[in-house]
Amino acid sequence: MDFEHGITAIDTGFHRPAFDASHLLIERNRAAFIDVGTNYSIPALLAELDLKGVAREAVDYVIVTHVHLDHAGGAGEIIRQLPNAKLAVHPRGAPHMINPARLVASASSVYGAEEVKRTYGDLVPVPAERVVEIRDGAVIDLAGRPLRCLDTPGHARHHFSVWDERSRSFFPGDTFGLSYREFDTDKGAFILPTTTPVQFDPVALKGSIARMLLFKPDAMFLTHYSRVTDVERLGRDLFEQIDAMVAIAESSAGQAERHEFIKEKLAELYFERATAHGCRMTRERMAELLSSDIELNAQGLEIWLDHGRR
Known part of the structure; x- marks a missing residue:
């Protein structure tokens, strides 16, 4: 689904339709992905590049808001497919992208090892030299388009959210909750928080949401599921x-x-x-x-x- 300002939501195919999105940003024929789904999502992301006429060499960044596998499980595989892309990740998450063994073990403790392998596939390590650690306030430059990253813990301690001044929107990963389109009414979107294991912190989560609201965003592009407006109410x-x-x-x-x-x-x-x-x-x-x-x-x-x- 295409939106203004060169933003496209791509259904990653994880779990069910319209459940898990990757967002593609295109600026002056350069591109970045924000969250990428699982290994099984990568063909859909690459197909969208082809549809848009964007060369794989023109993708500068793969940005993962945090390293939970529905957001970052396919990061290693897509980095392997994009020769010039850097992986932008929170410093707490970077070691798990370089060596995903602990990440797999943690997910296996929640879901079971067989389910993790079936659902996410074999995680591909990201070469350390292609990893950029994103600290609070860091700005990613996408062909002159600044993407400002804010540390937003609460759902996870290794979570940041991306502020896009061009669209006056955040890409908040899971910090701003879940909003499935099946629940939309004439009152707008319905939203609920996500306290997924293992690092839920209600005080930090409310602080992160409040911090994003200070920007008075026009929209939030949620991973689950894409664009919502009426942000103050939500x-x-x-x-x-x-x-x-x-x-x-x-x-x-x-x-x-x-x-x-x-x-x-x-x-x-x-x-x-x-x-x-x-x-x-x-x-x-x-x-x-x-x-x-x-x-x-x-x-x-x-x-x-x-x-x-x-």
Whole structure:
């Protein structure tokens, strides 16, 4: 899907249609990708370059907002296909791109080793000399178009978001939550936070969202799923839900089946808020679309309960 200012959203094919996006930015026939999906996503990204008439040699950067595998699992493979591209990554994430063994082990602890291999393939290491560590405030120059990177922890400590002054938009990875197009109503987009394991920090996450809102962006280009506007309202929704999700986690103390309790309460929270937003899908359909997010959010909240508040 093409947007103004040389921005294209590419469906990476991960999980289901319109679930996981890579964004291609083109400026003066030079290009950059922001988040790339998995190894299996790379043919779609390269096909979009061909469609746009952009040579692979003209891609200057592959930017990964953080190194979770639905964002960066294919980084090594696409770097191998793009001879001049540098990988821009948070300093905390850079070692995992150069040597992905720990990244694979961490994902395997959440999903299981067989599932990781089936879903993401074999991760390709990125040569160290092609890695650029992006610190807070760093500016990536894409053919004269400045892309300013802000450290935005909360979802993960190795997360940054990209401010594009040209479009007055952020590419916030997962820091500004998830917004699936199936939930759109005449009131606009519906959004929810993501507390995916293992580094959820509610105070840091709210601080990162607040920091981005200071820029008064016209839009957010989410990895899940692409462009949303009415950003101030969505920011308020995220603040409210982060607090509600933390309250659910804290109320789980003493529950014999804590994980199932948190999942049930999250499903109730999202259904109530989506219904109030005007969404008319059934509870069953909503649970189907959000099943993986509810599971991962519950896991993230539990890890925060057990370790993050120390």
